[in-house]
Amino acid sequence: MKICWSWLKEEVNFKIDNMEHVVERLTETGSEVESIEKPVPLLKGVVTAKVKSIKGHPDNPNLLVVKLDTGKGEATCVTAAKNLRAEDVVPYAPPGATVADGTVMAAREFDGIVSEGMMLSADEIGLPDIADEFGILRLSESEKPGKDIRPILGLDDYVLDISITPNRGDLLSVRGLAQEVAAILDVSINELRPNKGFSDSGPSTSDMEKEFKGITLQDEGCSLYALGFADNVKIGPSPVKERVRLSLLGMRPINNIVDATNLVMLYLGQPLHAFDYDLLPEKEITVRSAREGEKIVTLDGKERSLIPDDLVIASGGIPVALAGVMGGENTEINDSTKRIALESANFDSVRVSKTYRRLGLPSEAAYRFARKVDPAKVTIALSKTFEYLVKWKAARPLGQVMERSGEEQPRYVELTRKNLKKVLLLEDMDLASTILRRLGFIETTKEEDRRVFQVPSFRADVSIEEDLIEEVGRVWGYDKMESRLPAVTRKPGDITKRMRTERQLRNIAMGRGYAEAITYSFISPDLLKTLRIPEDSPLANCVTLSNPLSKEQSIMRTSLAFGLLKAAAANIRNGWRSPIRMFEIGKVFSLEDGTELGVKENLHIGGIVCLGKDSRFVWKEQVDDFFSVKADIMALTEAKGVLLEFVKGEYPFGHKGQSAHILNNGKVIGYLCRLKPKIAEELSLPQPVLLFELDLEVLERSKGVSFGKTNKYPAVYRDISILIDKGMPVEKVKVDVKDLASQYVRSVRLFDVYEGKGLPEGKRSVAFTLEYRSEEVTLRDEEVDKAHMGLREALQQKGYVLR
Amino acid sequence: MNDKVISREKWGVAVVIDIERKTAEIKDLFFTELKKAKGPEDLEEIRVRFLGKKGNITSLLKSIKNIDPSERPKAGQLLNQLKEEIELAIRQKREALLEAFYQKEEEEDAIDVTLPPRGRKWGGFHPVAQVMEEVVEIFASMGFTVAYGPEIENDFYNFEALNIPPHHPARDMQDTFYTTNGLLLRTHTSPVEVRAMRQMGAPLRIVVPGKVYRRDNDPTHSPMFHQLEGLLIDEDISVADLKGCMEAFANIIFERSLKVRYRASYFPFTEPSLEMDVECVACSGKNPECRICKGTGWLEIAGMGMTHPNVLRAGGIDPQKYNGFAWGMGLDRIAMLKYGLDDLRVFFEGDLAFLIGGRQE
Numbered sequence A: 001m002k003i004c005w006s007w008l009k010e011e012v013n014f015k016i017d018n019m020e021h022v023v024e025r026l027t028e029t030g031s032e033v034e035s036i037e038k039p040v041p042l043l044k045g046v047v048t049a050k051v052k053s054i055k056g057h058p059d060n061p062n063l064l065v066v067k068l069d070t071g072k073g074e075a076t077c078v079t080a081a082k083n084l085r086a087e088d089v090v091p092y093a094p095p096g097a098t099v100a101d102g103t104v105m106a107a108r109e110f111d112g113i114v115s116e117g118m119m120l121s122a123d124e125i126g127l128p129d130i131a132d133e134f135g136i137l138r139l140s141e142s143e144k145p146g147k148d149i150r151p152i153l154g155l156d157d158y159v160l161d162i163s164i165t166p167n168r169g170d171l172l173s174v175r176g177l178a179q180e181v182a183a184i185l186d187v188s189i190n191e192l193r194p195n196k197g198f199s200d201s202g203p204s205t206s207d208m209e210k211e212f213k214g215i216t217l218q219d220e221g222c223s224l225y226a227l228g229f230a231d232n233v234k235i236g237p238s239p240v241k242e243r244v245r246l247s248l249l250g251m252r253p254i255n256n257i258v259d260a261t262n263l264v265m266l267y268l269g270q271p272l273h274a275f276d277y278d279l280l281p282e283k284e285i286t287v288r289s290a291r292e293g294e295k296i297v298t299l300d301g302k303e304r305s306l307i308p309d310d311l312v313i314a315s316g317g318i319p320v321a322l323a324g325v326m327g328g329e330n331t332e333i334n335d336s337t338k339r340i341a342l343e344s345a346n347f348d349s350v351r352v353s354k355t356y357r358r359l360g361l362p363s364e365a366a367y368r369f370a371r372k373v374d375p376a377k378v379t380i381a382l383s384k385t386f387e388y389l390v391k392w393k394a395a396r397p398l399g400q401v402m403e404r405s406g407e408e409q410p411r412y413v414e415l416t417r418k419n420l421k422k423v424l425l426l427e428d429m430d431l432a433s434t435i436l437r438r439l440g441f442i443e444t445t446k447e448e449d450r451r452v453f454q455v456p457s458f459r460a461d462v463s464i465e466e467d468l469i470e471e472v473g474r475v476w477g478y479d480k481m482e483s484r485l486p487a488v489t490r491k492p493g494d495i496t497k498r499m500r501t502e503r504q505l506r507n508i509a510m511g512r513g514y515a516e517a518i519t520y521s522f523i524s525p526d527l528l529k530t531l532r533i534p535e536d537s538p539l540a541n542c543v544t545l546s547n548p549l550s551k552e553q554s555i556m557r558t559s560l561a562f563g564l565l566k567a568a569a570a571n572i573r574n575g576w577r578s579p580i581r582m583f584e585i586g587k588v589f590s591l592e593d594g595t596e597l598g599v600k601e602n603l604h605i606g607g608i609v610c611l612g613k614d615s616r617f618v619w620k621e622q623v624d625d626f627f628s629v630k631a632d633i634m635a636l637t638e639a640k641g642v643l644l645e646f647v648k649g650e651y652p653f654g655h656k657g658q659s660a661h662i663l664n665n666g667k668v669i670g671y672l673c674r675l676k677p678k679i680a681e682e683l684s685l686p687q688p689v690l691l692f693e694l695d696l697e698v699l700e701r702s703k704g705v706s707f708g709k710t711n712k713y714p715a716v717y718r719d720i721s722i723l724i725d726k727g728m729p730v731e732k733v734k735v736d737v738k739d740l741a742s743q744y745v746r747s748v749r750l751f752d753v754y755e756g757k758g759l760p761e762g763k764r765s766v767a768f769t770l771e772y773r774s775e776e777v778t779l780r781d782e783e784v785d786k787a788h789m790g791l792r793e794a795l796q797q798k799g800y801v802l803r
Numbered sequence B: 001m002n003d004k005v006i007s008r009e010k011w012g013v014a015v016v017i018d019i020e021r022k023t024a025e026i027k028d029l030f031f032t033e034l035k036k037a038k039g040p041e042d043l044e045e046i047r048v049r050f051l052g053k054k055g056n057i058t059s060l061l062k063s064i065k066n067i068d069p070s071e072r073p074k075a076g077q078l079l080n081q082l083k084e085e086i087e088l089a090i091r092q093k094r095e096a097l098l099e100a101f102y103q104k105e106e107e108e109d110a111i112d113v114t115l116p117p118r119g120r121k122w123g124g125f126h127p128v129a130q131v132m133e134e135v136v137e138i139f140a141s142m143g144f145t146v147a148y149g150p151e152i153e154n155d156f157y158n159f160e161a162l163n164i165p166p167h168h169p170a171r172d173m174q175d176t177f178y179t180t181n182g183l184l185l186r187t188h189t190s191p192v193e194v195r196a197m198r199q200m201g202a203p204l205r206i207v208v209p210g211k212v213y214r215r216d217n218d219p220t221h222s223p224m225f226h227q228l229e230g231l232l233i234d235e236d237i238s239v240a241d242l243k244g245c246m247e248a249f250a251n252i253i254f255e256r257s258l259k260v261r262y263r264a265s266y267f268p269f270t271e272p273s274l275e276m277d278v279e280c281v282a283c284s285g286k287n288p289e290c291r292i293c294k295g296t297g298w299l300e301i302a303g304m305g306m307t308h309p310n311v312l313r314a315g316g317i318d319p320q321k322y323n324g325f326a327w328g329m330g331l332d333r334i335a336m337l338k339y340g341l342d343d344l345r346v347f348f349e350g351d352l353a354f355l356i357g358g359r360q361e
């Protein structure tokens, strides 16, 4: 909400005129002043000048030579503008003056005639919107020449941009802000005096009123509807100073009628709409719900299809305006308008909200109605508008008619000492009462520990005691209140298992060289294609956004792999050459029936590893591969005491021969795979690219690591070497060895895998070392030999070939 | 000399031997030889020569029987002294040589300690995740327990239960992402407030860290960011308690005592509502050109207020008996302030140049 400092000053009787203090208080009390701007700050040295004579340029038919009375003498200006006549008063920038864009004027020759500076258009003054015609801006003829243009246009001012919270619709006006400022500074405000002549809705006298058949408030949504009539309308621009004010406050001047309604809206917060009375299909107004599919062309020239949620102003069965949102083109004020009907009404905030949101029409009027407009302003707004029209000689006001549906009941709210003290640690009921009364609340009951206040009609946001306490608190100032720490008396705080788990995993992953990433939860559906996710895959079971910012971010991720891969590819594209190791902890989402919301959210840890474009390293040993990543994964889970099993698996984006399911207690909780080389190539990623992902649920629930016992008796070690088929998983052999080994075998450790020269085709040799140890005695060599022999025989019986 | 003694013995002649002179001579000779020794072999050779079965000293000891008996104890003493002296010298020399040997070997095995480390370097944390952990720990120390809730929410928990009915203008403040199955991405962590109230009842102290989503994207906003919600419900709670918690938090996270100020504000789910600013951590309000605070000297840290009775009711808590406060703060912003970062958009790109580039060689 923009407001001119000068306008505020017209309303508030400041004791000390100190804008900074006002700005500070407004910000403290909830209306943050976001910016303060001086209008067209560069414009300097421009003065008024009177046109004395206009002659054609002797050598250039497109130019005119204008003689000006500058107040200090005569000046010659050459111009191409054609809109001037003698006696016009214009803004004149003599040599040395600065125009809005910072250009400093100098004398300049045009085909042999020197122009001493120039006359300015609205554009050159820095306010293109105030132009009412093409050419030089013409000021009132009553202005004397030689005067600084800035005060004349009202530019020696400040425009404050104030952020008004949605509950304070009453502050969306000069008058509302003035009231607020007066209250928070404890000063007075000028009385709002509507012009008597126009405010009476007495007996109908004028032709227009007689002719008008009436207002019907048919459906819910309009509590009060007034129409003001005027004839003798002379459409033209409004005075230049008013145009400047409108323009500074972000509204484009249109014509005197519309500008008057807009100025009143800015002043009082009451939106108004002007109909061309003669264009109303019938001389009647009905406020009703739109019919399904009913059409209206709004002032912006767009045809809108309506639904019964929308409230329309209809005349003769035809919609002529969308209530509180925008007028209709069919009854728009135009250059030949002779009679007008001015609408000032109070529309329901919800109905207006629904319509403007659905149609995407956040007009100034709709914005205000959505935040609730003071019903007491309806008639004052009409008379204020008429005041402008009379002053500008734009129309002759005739009178008004009004219809209401139900009476607004006054609201009373109680304030107790007990609650005031509880929330604000404040016991001074008189101070509270003083503050509330300054804000316009009327004290209707005054007891020692309890007061009752009538809420002013413009404060639709106040209805419970907490609201009153807030009013007291914000004006009194929260900074004045002490700070104290609430005692921990009931139970200690806890970061809980989940966060402890996350913290542990993060630290392990970082310690093992992974950089922590956070990527967007929404991804591009193209990534599903890139990663070869089939449509029936659980990974394609995505939650889809209905209003994404872009297709790139339109579905929710079902795996962390998407974001990590995208990030890795972007890193390579951006010239990252070192190895890539990244991990992320975050949620993945998929549709699932039977859950509370039909969506399952799982917390995952995922990682990506690839060599980088330049994997040369002074220490040759550094290699990341499937098995180094496997070690990383096991480090993550072993720290939580969770044991994993890796079995060969297949993933849509995984290398056919280098993908594994990760199991815990027989349940798949994640995967480790090498990215399909073809996908890696498509993404220009250096290979191999390894991806892993784990669901954190098991880790969160785990009881933690367990410990061993010290060894009392020495161990004896025996190796065993077995020839197996190439396709047989070592883990399976190891399980067999363990199963068949004697009770003394404490551990079986694989120490060699060999294939190639000296072995039959399709075979490989695996070698284990077995630790024989008893917890009761020192084993003798013969005992171990016997046990080991037994194992060898058992393995052979099972079909293994020993070497 | 040695030969002479022995030859006289052969003749059976009792010889008067000047033991003192003899030992002095042997000693001189020994140390001259020892000085020349360069390794363990040399030492062994010297040892044999002087202390061996046929060595100088051994022969001299044998010859003692030939001298005047009255002189014998003194001679014996002298010779034994010499013998011990020589043994000690050889031992010391051996140690010295060994020491020199290792010394040399170590010098030969010198490495360039400035070479880069082998193996993987520390990876690195994400500033937001790190700050999230730290902030939660601070509040845990004040008795708050972590609570979580879904990121894909329904309208009820995200809006209605928080006193934001449909078409409430506050919905304009938060541009919402909707899903095709009628849900939405939570626009704040506040929905967890009502969920927690319903699950755990009052009294209650929770903090809710997590991702939230809003439909805007510009240099200072990201469509996804992180919030930390806090909620305390108990009997007799004041704005003063809220201020105390927030100030304690600010002073710990920024590691110094900061000036704070409070501004009235509006949130549908709190009444009264306020916002807390802390003095600019970059310029303390001393730099009118400061980019961090835009010259205001203040940084918005959190929105907060006393929980609205309607919200308590939605959570199944009796507002007559209990009241409380809640706050919400942007963790991304706190991370930016804490680590002096100025571009929010690089946070979620997984850009290694940002994440670890500052620590690369």
Ligand SMILES: [Zn+2]
Pocket: B280, B281, B282, B283, B284, B285, B286, B287, B290, B291, B292, B293, B294, B295, B296, B297, B298
């Ligand atoms: Zn600063």
